Amino acid sequence: MRFRLLAMLAGVAVVAGCSTAPAPTPVVATAQPPAFDMGPYRWSHGNAAKALKAMEAEFGRTALKPGQFLWAEAIPAEGDTRVIVDLMLQRAYVYRGDGLVGVSSISTGKRDTQTPLGIWSVREKRKFYRSRKYDNAPMPFMQRIDEYGIALHGGNNPGYPASHGCVRLPLKFAEKLFMLTEVGSEVIIEG
Secondary structure (H helix, E strand, C coil), X not given: CHHHHHHHHHHHHHXXXXXXXXXXXXXXXXXXXXXXXXXXXXXXXXXXXXXXXXXXXXXXXXXXXXXCEEECCCCCCCCCEEEEEECCCCEEEEEECCEEEEEEECECECHHHCCCCEEEECCEEXXXXXXXXXXXXXXXXXXXXCCCCCEEEECCCCCCCCECCCEXXXXXXXXHHHHHCCCCCEEEEEC
8 A cells, every 4th residue: 555655656656747838948158348247326316217217208219229229319408417327227317307318338447447336527528638547538529527537438348347447338429418517517327
């Protein structure tokens, strides 16, 4: 009796383990940028989250490829220009007044040269500039935000943090932004 019970339970276990569903499709790994897990936001006033929602409302999208940007067809004639930088999503949002006018993928500071968090303003603008710190590196459409040389400028945009602390923008986006901002324009960096 005991033997039959054990045999029956073993048969039930074997049948329970069988499945008629097709085998799951294996996931094929794709090349990924170097890992840069910053965890949850270290500092935020919620501007980055609101900007992401505004991006979806204005452009119907929430994702960009490295080097990609979106720019509105019409820009409000009035209102202050401000830039929201999201270090977590590697994205910059540009507003004129209350209207979102542009969004771009960016590349910010690497782990050992992180882009500083906080509320900044454009201190200096130069159409073409070269870095004094980093081998005379070109910084087209440079907009410096601090006394140490951190700036928004056109540059290589691989889609992950790769700079020495600056916010690198796609060149055409950097040019459009340069034309829209002025010394004193607010730059909020969250991440």
